[in-house]
Amino acid sequence: xxxxxxxxxxxxxxxxxxxxxxxxxxxxxxxxxxxxxxxxxxxxxxxxxxxxxxxxxxxxxxxxxxxxxxxxxxxxxxxxxxxxxxxxxxxxxxxxxxxxxxxxxxxxxxxxxxxxxxxxxxxxxxxxxxxxxxxxxxxxxxxxxxxxxxxxxxxxxxxx
Amino acid sequence: xxxxxxxxxxxxxxxxxxxxxxxxxxxxxxxxxxxxxxxxxxxxxxxxxxxxxxxxxxxxxxxxxxxxxxxxxxxxxxxxxxxxxxxxxxxxxxxxxxxxxxxxxxxxxxxxxxxxxxxxxxxxxxxxxxxxxxxxxxxxxxxxxxxxxxxxxxxxxxxxxxxxxxxxxxxxxxxxxxxxxxxxxxxxxxxxxxxxxxxxxxxxxxxxxxxxxxxxxxxxxxxxxxxxxxxxxxxxxxxxxxxxxxxxxxxxxxxxxxxxxxxxxxxxxxxxxxxxxxxxxxxxxxxxxxxxxxxxxxxxxxxxxxxxxxxxxxxxxxxxxxxxxxxxxxxxxxxxxxxxxxxxxxxxxxxxxxxxxxxxxxxxxxxxxxxxxxxxxxxxxxxxxxxxxxxxxxxxxxxxxxxxxxxxxxxxxxxxxxxxxxxxxxxxxxxxxxxxxxxxxxxxxxxxxxxxxxxxxxxxxxxxxxxxxxxxxxxxxxxxxxxxxxxxxxxxxxxxxxxxxxxxxxxxxxxxxxxxxxxxxxxxxxxxxxxxxxxxxxxxxxxxxxxxxxxxxxxxxxxx
Numbered sequence: 001x002x003x004x005x006x007x008x009x010x011x012x013x014x015x016x017x018x019x020x021x022x023x024x025x026x027x028x029x030x031x032x033x034x035x036x037x038x039x040x041x042x043x044x045x046x047x048x049x050x051x052x053x054x055x056x057x058x059x060x061x062x063x064x065x066x067x068x069x070x071x072x073x074x075x076x077x078x079x080x081x082x083x084x085x086x087x088x089x090x091x092x093x094x095x096x097x098x099x100x101x102x103x104x105x106x107x108x109x110x111x112x113x114x115x116x117x118x119x120x121x122x123x124x125x126x127x128x129x130x131x132x133x134x135x136x137x138x139x140x141x142x143x144x145x146x147x148x149x150x151x152x153x154x155x156x157x158x159x160x
Numbered sequence: 161x162x163x164x165x166x167x168x169x170x171x172x173x174x175x176x177x178x179x180x181x182x183x184x185x186x187x188x189x190x191x192x193x194x195x196x197x198x199x200x201x202x203x204x205x206x207x208x209x210x211x212x213x214x215x216x217x218x219x220x221x222x223x224x225x226x227x228x229x230x231x232x233x234x235x236x237x238x239x240x241x242x243x244x245x246x247x248x249x250x251x252x253x254x255x256x257x258x259x260x261x262x263x264x265x266x267x268x269x270x271x272x273x274x275x276x277x278x279x280x281x282x283x284x285x286x287x288x289x290x291x292x293x294x295x296x297x298x299x300x301x302x303x304x305x306x307x308x309x310x311x312x313x314x315x316x317x318x319x320x321x322x323x324x325x326x327x328x329x330x331x332x333x334x335x336x337x338x339x340x341x342x343x344x345x346x347x348x349x350x351x352x353x354x355x356x357x358x359x360x361x362x363x364x365x366x367x368x369x370x371x372x373x374x375x376x377x378x379x380x381x382x383x384x385x386x387x388x389x390x391x392x393x394x395x396x397x398x399x400x401x402x403x404x405x406x407x408x409x410x411x412x413x414x415x416x417x418x419x420x421x422x423x424x425x426x427x428x429x430x431x432x433x434x435x436x437x438x439x440x441x442x443x444x445x446x447x448x449x450x451x452x453x454x455x456x457x458x459x460x461x462x463x464x465x466x467x468x469x470x471x472x473x474x475x476x477x478x479x480x481x482x483x484x485x486x487x488x489x490x491x492x493x494x495x496x497x498x499x500x501x502x503x504x505x506x507x508x509x510x511x512x513x514x515x516x517x518x519x520x521x522x523x524x525x526x527x528x529x530x531x532x533x534x535x536x537x538x539x540x541x542x543x544x545x546x547x548x549x550x551x552x553x554x555x556x557x558x559x560x561x562x563x564x565x566x567x568x569x570x571x572x573x574x575x576x577x578x579x580x581x582x583x584x585x586x587x588x589x590x591x592x593x594x595x596x597x598x599x600x601x602x603x604x605x606x607x608x609x610x611x612x613x614x615x616x617x618x619x620x621x622x623x624x625x626x627x628x629x630x631x632x633x634x635x636x637x638x639x640x641x642x643x644x645x646x647x648x649x650x651x652x653x654x655x656x657x658x659x660x661x662x663x664x665x666x667x668x669x670x671x672x673x674x675x676x677x678x679x680x681x682x683x684x685x686x687x688x689x690x691x692x693x694x695x696x697x698x699x700x701x702x703x704x705x706x707x708x709x710x711x712x713x714x715x716x717x718x719x720x
Contacts, residue, residue: 019474112608115537124452143541143610147719151618
């Protein structure tokens with residue numbers, strides 16, 4: 001009985017060490033990708049009055065604008081069940097900052113094949129940046145249930 | 161399981177009746193739970209058929225006017241809110257009392273708890289069935305449901321607090337009669353579970369009472385969406401531990417006995433539970449990594465604490481597997497791994513729960529990916545997430561709960577399980593079906609397929625998704641077959657089972673038991689205070705910021 005318990009403690013300690021080491025290595029790995037590689041999640045980007053979207057920059061003129069050579073801002077408005085605009089086209093190598101808000105309910109904004117993935121919330125501005133290094137057609141899906149036509153809500157980024 | 165012979169006559173009557181109230185309540189709660197799961201599960205079958213181009217929603221239009229999304233609302237509400245909550249309240253009512261070896265302090269309060277929960281369920285069910293609450297189980301505003309939907313759900317949640325009151329009163333009476341004794345393990349764990357849950361429900365209760373209910377009944381014109389979401393996830397993450405901890409109680413305190421052995425370490429089990437109490441709540445923002453309006457810093461802090469919960473999960477993994485090894489060796493098993501074959505694989509209550517653990521190992525590993533801050537960007541709101549929680553709540557929890565009923569329903573009804581073969585078939589079908597379904601859902605998520613979407617009708621459906629979707633149908637139909645085995649077996653057990661009275665809860669003894677438990681692991685107050693402090697630190701600044709900058713002017717709509 002005594003021996004059984006002693007062996008038990010040894011096994012416990014042998015297990016506790018990796019149980020601490022594994023979570024810590026997960027944390028370190030994520031911190032490196034976030035701050036050394038720069039893959040970040042959306043931060044606070046400001047509030048907006050949903051009724052005044054049409055009068056608030058940059059959503060007064062939704063669409064693509066060039067900020068500097070190779071750098072663009074894509075301002076898009078989400079509403080049931082569409083994005084405005086629902087298609088943008090940029091050259092390969094462009095760094096695009098997606099700026100979105102919603103006119104009505106919560107929508108989702110995911111560009112398939114990229115880490116661009118945000119919630120689009122009425123009253124809030126969502127912002128994420130991504131550099132398109134490969135040409136192609138990227139599907140944008142609304143991935144948050146927004147009503148009866150949710151599955152029809154999509155868009156496209158064309159990279160040439 | 162052990163059937164203990166008791167003397168006939170008056171003594172036996174007295175003994176048998178002591179837990180009559182708890183047994184009746186457990187039976188009724190579990191009945192409601194499995195009726196809910198039957199309807200919720202059928203909705204899942206409709207969904208997986210729709211994924212594959214077989215749209216049955218037109219055929220069921222008279223009963224389901226809202227089609228896919230009304231069905232999806234039922235699927236979520238019935239499976240993860242109603243099934244889980246009713247089952248847990250019933251299960252803990254019974255096992256806490258039996259673990260304390262005394263009836264609950266107030267049988268009347270226990271009945272009130274049940275009737276209030278049932279009333280809440282009925283109040284919420286009406287608008288859902290009328291297609292006036294097709295807002296899914298997350299009910300994110302400003303999607304606006306009928307006010308009674310929010311009112312009913314709030315009543316269900318608030319009623320569960322009464323079980324904590326009852327357990328606390330029972331504990332006090334037990335302590336007065338047993339000064340100096342260690343709290344029995346299952347009772348300790350039940351109280352930890354209900355305490356954690358009560359702290360956790362602060363979020364949803366605040367969201368409902370101060371934001372959604374006044375707004376849905378037209379008392380205020382609008383709401384603040386990001387604040388409501390944050391309050392929702394304050395409860396929405398720890399709710400998964402509310403589902404999981406009762407399964408853990410079974411794995412720790414009963415499965416070793418079902419396996420023919422002993423729990424490896426009671427002190428280690430208590431460490432895990434205490435850590436779940438402390439760490440479950442202050443991590444909910446990891447569901448909001450992609451949300452605007454919440455600081456990146458607090459997202460990072462919640463990430464770090466979430467990974468912290470991985471620690472008690474790993475402790476549980478070790479302790480439970482070590483207990484299985486203890487059982488395998490006690491049954492004559494030898495070798496590094498050959499003891500596995502000595503385990504009682506022909507015992508349904510055992511096999512079902514071990515399959516649940518196996519599926520949960522994969523679910524837990526996937527969960528670390530979901531929780532990993534920027535890695536979450538790859539999978540957030542994709543089919544990966546649905547794949548993930550079908551392994552966790554859909555297997556670790558639901559399959560364990562089914563496995564428990566293989567001894568619990570006989571205990572409550574006094575009738576032996578009708579067919580062990582059918583029960584084993586149920587376990588294997590669920591295992592194979594779920595592995596298939598969830599594996600391909602994870603893959604579809606990595607290919608960008610969104611979750612909670614009527615994919616069969618989506619104009620943008622991708623050919624590479626269509627290549628994998630049939631496998632989700634195969635998995636779904638296998639689980640459907642498993643469910644048919646389960647319900648048939650239960651129906652026959654209740655109506656035709658061979659009488660087998662006087663069964664007991666299969667509580668395990670431990671290799672390292674109560675005598676090794678330090679005093680700190682037999683108390684609640686220090687851990688509750690630590691939990692509340694961590695909640696205040698991790699949520700205080702974000703909630704203060706959201707409330708002070710909130711505009712409460714989003715009016716909402718019901719676009720279904």
